Each structure stands twice: as structure tokens, then as C-alpha cells.
Amino acid sequence: MSRDLLAKKKNFHWDSIFKITATCAGAFVLLIMVLIFGQLLSDSWLIWEKEGLSFVTGDRWNPVEGREAFGALPYIAGTLVTSLIALCIAVPLSLGIAMFLSEIAPTRIREPISFIVELLAAVPSIIYGLWGLFTFRIVFKDWFESPTHEALGEHIFLFRDAPFGLDILTASVVLAIMIIPTISAVSREILLAVPAIQREAAYMLGATKWEVFRMSVLPYAKSGLIGASILGLGRAVGETMAVTMLIGNAVGPKAFPFGFFQQGNSLASIIANEFNEASPVSMYFPALIGLGLILLFVSLAVNVCAHLIIRRVTNAHEGGIKGF
Amino acid sequence: MSNSERRLEFRNYFQDNLGKRMVTDKIVKIIVISCVVIAIIPLGSILADVVRMGIEIISFEFLTALPGAAGSGDGGIANSIQGTFIMIGMTSVIGIPIGVLSGIYVSEYANSRVGKMIRFFNDVMMQFPSIVFGIFAFLFIVLVLGKFNLWAGAVALSLIMFPIIARTTEEALKLIPDTYREAGHALGLPKAVVTVKILLSAAKGGIITGIMLAVARIAGETAPLIMTILGSKGWFRGTETAMDALPLTIWRLSLLPYDEAVMFGWGAALVLITILLALNMSVRYLVLHRKGGSGSLGMFMRITGGKK
Numbered sequence: 001m002s003r004d005l006l007a008k009k010k011n012f013h014w015d016s017i018f019k020i021t022a023t024c025a026g027a028f029v030l031l032i033m034v035l036i037f038g039q040l041l042s043d044s045w046l047i048w049e050k051e052g053l054s055f056v057t058g059d060r061w062n063p064v065e066g067r068e069a070f071g072a073l074p075y076i077a078g079t080l081v082t083s084l085i086a087l088c089i090a091v092p093l094s095l096g097i098a099m100f101l102s103e104i105a106p107t108r109i110r111e112p113i114s115f116i117v118e119l120l121a122a123v124p125s126i127i128y129g130l131w132g133l134f135t136f137r138i139v140f141k142d143w144f145e146s147p148t149h150e151a152l153g154e155h156i157f158l159f160r161d162a163p164f165g166l167d168i169l170t171a172s173v174v175l176a177i178m179i180i181p182t183i184s185a186v187s188r189e190i191l192l193a194v195p196a197i198q199r200e201a202a203y204m205l206g207a208t209k210w211e212v213f214r215m216s217v218l219p220y221a222k223s224g225l226i227g228a229s230i231l232g233l234g235r236a237v238g239e240t241m242a243v244t245m246l247i248g249n250a251v252g253p254k255a256f257p258f259g260f261f262q263q264g265n266s267l268a269s270i271i272a273n274e275f276n277e278a279s280p281v282s283m284y285f286p287a288l289i290g291l292g293l294i295l296l297f298v299s300l301a302v303n304v305c306a307h308l309i310i311r312r313v314t315n316a317h318e319g320g321i322k323g324f
Numbered sequence: 325m326s327n328s329e330r331r332l333e334f335r336n337y338f339q340d341n342l343g344k345r346m347v348t349d350k351i352v353k354i355i356v357i358s359c360v361v362i363a364i365i366p367l368g369s370i371l372a373d374v375v376r377m378g379i380e381i382i383s384f385e386f387l388t389a390l391p392g393a394a395g396s397g398d399g400g401i402a403n404s405i406q407g408t409f410i411m412i413g414m415t416s417v418i419g420i421p422i423g424v425l426s427g428i429y430v431s432e433y434a435n436s437r438v439g440k441m442i443r444f445f446n447d448v449m450m451q452f453p454s455i456v457f458g459i460f461a462f463l464f465i466v467l468v469l470g471k472f473n474l475w476a477g478a479v480a481l482s483l484i485m486f487p488i489i490a491r492t493t494e495e496a497l498k499l500i501p502d503t504y505r506e507a508g509h510a511l512g513l514p515k516a517v518v519t520v521k522i523l524l525s526a527a528k529g530g531i532i533t534g535i536m537l538a539v540a541r542i543a544g545e546t547a548p549l550i551m552t553i554l555g556s557k558g559w560f561r562g563t564e565t566a567m568d569a570l571p572l573t574i575w576r577l578s579l580l581p582y583d584e585a586v587m588f589g590w591g592a593a594l595v596l597i598t599i600l601l602a603l604n605m606s607v608r609y610l611v612l613h614r615k616g617g618s619g620s621l622g623m624f625m626r627i628t629g630g631k632k
Binding site: 014015017018019021022023024025026027028029030032033035036039040043092093094095096097099100104113115116118119120122123124125126127128129130131133134135136177180181184208209210211213231234235237238239240241245268271272275276280289292295296299300303304306307311 | 345346348349352353355356358359360362363364366367369370373374421422423426428429430432438442444445446447449452453454455456457459462463467483486487490514515516517541544545547550551554571574575578589590596604608
């Protein structure tokens with residue numbers, strides 16, 4: 001009897017240790033987030049003190065000591081512009097893929113294609129960058145950029161710059177290729193989560209496949225698909241390596257994205273490019289950390305939006321047809 | 325108008341309309357299929373290029389020798405392969421326990437409000453730009469120790485890794501029916517024992533899947549490594565020094581102006597892709613061949629945002 005009790009007491013001891021360890025692990029994510037924000041803020045404090053809000057709105061970038069000027073606007077714009085162009089290209093294609101996988105494809109080829117799409121989501125961005133730099137850039141310049149520039153360059157300012165291959169459009173298109181697997185995998189899941197009754201009711205009325213999709217699946221899955229797209233946007237915003245290799249890495253006022261064929265820079269790519277050149281005691285270093293902080297906020301805003309939308313959708317699904 | 329005439333008229337109208345609707349349906353189908361084709365072409369071209377270029381350079385020497393002089397085409401990338409595996413190992417040592425325990429906490433211990441909050445933060449953290457983790461590890465470890473070192477890289481990568489593992493562990497634990505827990509408690513087992521002995525072993529497949537997906541994800545990360553392990557040309561000389569890894573090598577080589585260096589980059593890309601594909605294939609095998617069938621693969625894809 002006493003041995004039993006002892007065993008229980010000993011177990012109880014381990015029990016609470018385990019519980020405390022698990023709780024600490026659970027709280028770790030909060031701790032780390034606070035630490036990251038605190039560390040980035042304290043190490044970029046100098047630049048906020050010196051430049052104030054003009055760090056966000058300025059466009060000059062000069063790390064030479066004595067003539068230092070730092071403004072993040074061209075890179076913020078570069079990040080947003082490349083991500084949005086990528087999104088505009090990737091969303092229709094991904095929706096097409098998701099629709100194909102959930103509505104049209106016969107079961108036999110559904111699985112292999114889903115598998116390929118998911119596999120491609122695992123290819124690291126450095127490999128997209130390598131491919132973009134040595135294969136895609138050349139093909140894209142010869143077959144799309146140069147003809148477009150010759151045809152439209154004189155009339156539309158967006159196509160004015162002579163294409164070189166390393167520019168905002170190339171980076172955006174490769175970004176689009178990278179986020180297509182992400183968006184289509186999530187969209188497919190969302191389309192498959194639409195209850196079968198939704199489709200069956202429409203089929204019963206004699207609707208064709210497209211009508212079923214348009215009238216009965218799409219309204220149900222709409223906000224989920226928007227969430228999936230924003231998730232793709234979040235990935236595009238934080239993407240570093242492929243963009244660094246392809247965007248041309250301009251700095252200063254000329255990096256502000258005014259045209260498709262212009263060299264630009266994004267928040268992540270300028271950090272990756274210049275981080276190891278900056279001395280930790282100069283003004284240059286806090287400026288780069290400050291860019292990191294801005295990047296963190298941009299990506300945080302995008303991702304929180306995506307998650308709130310997706311969560312609202314899944315909650316609606318759990319409670320039946322509450323979404324209407 | 326007689327009844328039969330009206331019926332005929334309606335039928336004609338319906339049939340005409342049906343024809344038009346079927347045409348629309350066909351057009352949409354063609355558009356959708358062309359979407360798939362347009363997306364597959366570049367994606368297929370990437371894999372084809374990596375294999376075509378990589379296979380030319382890969383040899384026994386390439387896989388086992390240290391790099392020669394830049395652009396000379398001598399030597400290999402053995403130190404990068406070694407570095408990638410060491411990084412995976414060190415990252416796993418930090419990331420897996422935290423991730424699994426965090427998943428256990430959210431699924432077994434937390435009340436629903438706290439659990440939801442932590443799950444939300446894990447989701448958000450999973451989508452953070454990886455370069456931010458690199459900056460953080462640089463400030464937190466490299467600057468403090470005064471040198472580029474492997475632990476900084478492992479910390480940066482484990483911050484990417486642990487939210488993925490936490491979410492997959494949590495979902496895997498949630499799939500276990502409550503009767504398992506009740507049976508354990510009916511035997512008088514404390515909660516820790518129920519969790520470790522019963523629940524973890526029942527959810528083993530799911531947890532391992534999550535871990536492998538997380539490993540596949542971090543093995544290809546480049547940006548955090550630029551700021552933490554920097555890269556080197558030698559073998560592993562302890563955790564306190566700089567080291568190379570495959571993604572870093574690819575980046576560095578792709579910026580060099582020599583054709584031979586670029587070919588080495590393609591070779592390294594092929595090695596990296598092979599490692600990642602092997603991991604993903606084993607995940608698929610695991611998921612398909614354990615109890616519960618393939619239904620849960622979608623779950624893991626959803627959690628990792630299709631990112632793996």
C-alpha cells in the first residue's frame with residue numbers, strides 16, 4: 001500500500017515536471033516573438049533616432065561614412081510591387097489548378113498531379129533563383145521583354161527601360177512561379193472542404209460543371225480562396241534568395257519601381273546583399289536591421305490578415321452552412 | 325397555343341440553351357487545363373534543368389572532395405554536403421524537442437483560449453521571412469560570441485523548424501480518439517505517462533511526418549545561413565567556426581563569373597534536390613503506409629501551407 005502511494009507520489013512529481021516543461025515549450029513561441037521584436041528594435045534604434053519617420057519615406061541610400069543617408073521607401077515599394085505582380089500572375093493560374101484538381105480531373109490523375117504540385121512547393125528558393133538566373137532570364141528577355149519593349153516602349157512608360165533580364169518583371173514572374181504551388185495546394189484543400197451537398201444540389205438542377213463551380217462552390221469557398229492568395233502574398237513578401245538573384249539590386253532613388261524592365265530591390269534582397277558588408281558599428285548596420293523590422297511588420301500584417309480570413313472560413317464550415 | 329406546342333417550344337429553347345451552356349463548360353475546361361499546362365512548363369523546366377546540368381558534373385570526386393580554386397573546375401562540394409547534414413542534425417537537436425513539447429502542450433494541456441492563441445502565433449511565426457531569423461541569430465549569437473558559428477545557424481533554422489513541428493504534432497495528437505486517453509486514466513496512469521507512452525506512440529507516424537517536412541523545409545534555407553555560418557572551404561572543425569552548406573554554396577557559386585563554378589552550382593542543386601525529394605518521398609511512404617491511410621497528408625500540407 002505504502003509502496004503504491006510512494007509510486008504515485010513519485011509519478012506525480014514527474015507529472016508536474018512534464019507539465020511545466022510542456023508549458024514552457026508552448027510559451028516559447030511568445031518569448032521568441034517578443035525577443036525578435038525587441039532585438040530588432042533595439043539594434044535599429046540608432047537609425048530611427050537619426051532619421052525618424054523619414055527612414056520609411058526617404059529614398060536615398062548612401063552608406064559612405066560622413067555622407068550617410070538611409071531611406072527605405074524604394075525597397076518597401078519594390079517588395080510590394082514584385083509581390084503584387086507575382087500575385088496577379090499566380091492567383092488565376094493557381095485557381096485554375098485547384099479547380100482542375102478538385103472538380104475536373106479524373107481521380108486517377110488527381111493524385112499524381114497533387115503530388116507534383118506539393119513536391120514543387122518543397123523546392124527551395126535558391127534553386128528557383130539559380131534557374132531564373134541561368135535559364136529563365138535569357139528565354140524571358142528574348143521572347144517576351146525585348147519584343148514588348150520594342151512594340152510598346154515608346155508609348156507606355158512602364159515598358160520604357162531597355163530590358164536586360166535582371167529586372168522587376170523577371171523577379172516577379174519567378175516569384176509567381178514559386179508561389180503557384182503554395183496557393184494551389186491550399187486552394188485545393190479549401191475547394192475539397194466544400195460539402196458535397198453543395199455540388200449535388202446544383203447538379204440536380206441540371207447545372208454543368210462550370211455552373212456548379214461558379215454558382216455553388218465558388219461563393220462557398222470565396223473567402224478561403226482569398227485567404228490562400230494572401231498566404232501566397234505573405235510568402236512572396238518574405239522571399240529572399242530568388243529575388244536577390246534576379247531583381248538587379250539597384251539602390252537609392254533609381255531603385256524605386258517605375259517600370260517593369262527597371263532594376264529594383266526588395267527589403268529582403270537588400271538585406272541579403274549588403275548585410276555582410278556592413279560594419280556593426282556604423283550607421284549602415286542599424287539601417288539594415290531597420291529594414292528587417294519593416295519587413296517583419298509588412299509580412300506580419302499580410303499573414304495575420306490571411307489567417308483571420310482562413311480561420312473565419314473554417315469556423316463557418318465546422319458549423320455547417322453558417323457561412324451564408 | 326396548345327400545350328404540346330408550348331412543350332416543344334420549351335424543349336427547343338432548353339436544348340439550344342443547353343448547347344450554349346455546354347460550350348461554355350467546354351471553354352472553361354480548356355482554360356483550366358491550359359492553366360495547369362502553363363504552370364507545369366516552368367516547374368518542369370526547373371527540375372529538368374537541374375537534373376540535366378547537375379548530372380554532367382556529378383562524379384565520385386565531386387561528392388567526396390573539398391572545393392578546389394574558384395572556377396578551376398577541380399574538387400567537389402563534400403564539405404557543403406557535410407555542412408548541410410550537420411546543420412540538419414544540430415537544428416533537430418534544438419527544434420524537435422521544443423516543437424513536439426509545444427504541440428503536446430497545445431493539444432493536451434492548454435485550455436482552448438490559450439491553445440488557440442499559441443496555435444495562432446505558431447501559424448504566424450511559420451510565415452515569418454526566414455531572413456529575419458538570420459538577423460536575429462546574428463544579433464543574438466554571432467555578435468555576442470564575436471564569430472560566425474554553427475550554433476547561430478542552428479538556432480536560426482530551429483526557429484523556422486519548431487512551429488512546423490508544433491502544429492503537425494498538435495494535429496496528429498488531435499486525431500487520436502479520446503477513448504485512448506480515458507483508457508490510460510482508467511488505469512490510474514498520470515497524465516505525463518498517458519501522453520508519452522500512449523498518445524505519442526499512437527501519433528508517432530504523424531509526428532515523424534511533421535519532423536521530416538520541417539527538415540525538408542530547413543535544408544533548403546539560404547538567407548539565414550548567410551548571416552550565421554557564412555560559408556567556408558574546409559571540413560567541419562567544431563561548432564565554433566564558420567561552415568558551408570549546400571544552399572550557401574549554390575548562392576556563392578552562382579555569383580561567380582566562371583562557367584565551371586556555375587556548373588558546380590547546378591551539381592550542388594541536384595544534390596540538394598535529391599536530399600529533399602528523398603525526404604518527401606519517405607514522408608509520403610510513411611503517410612500512405614500507416615493506419616488511417618492517405619487522408620491526413622492533406623492535413624499536413626494545409627498546416628505547412630503547402631510549403632512543407
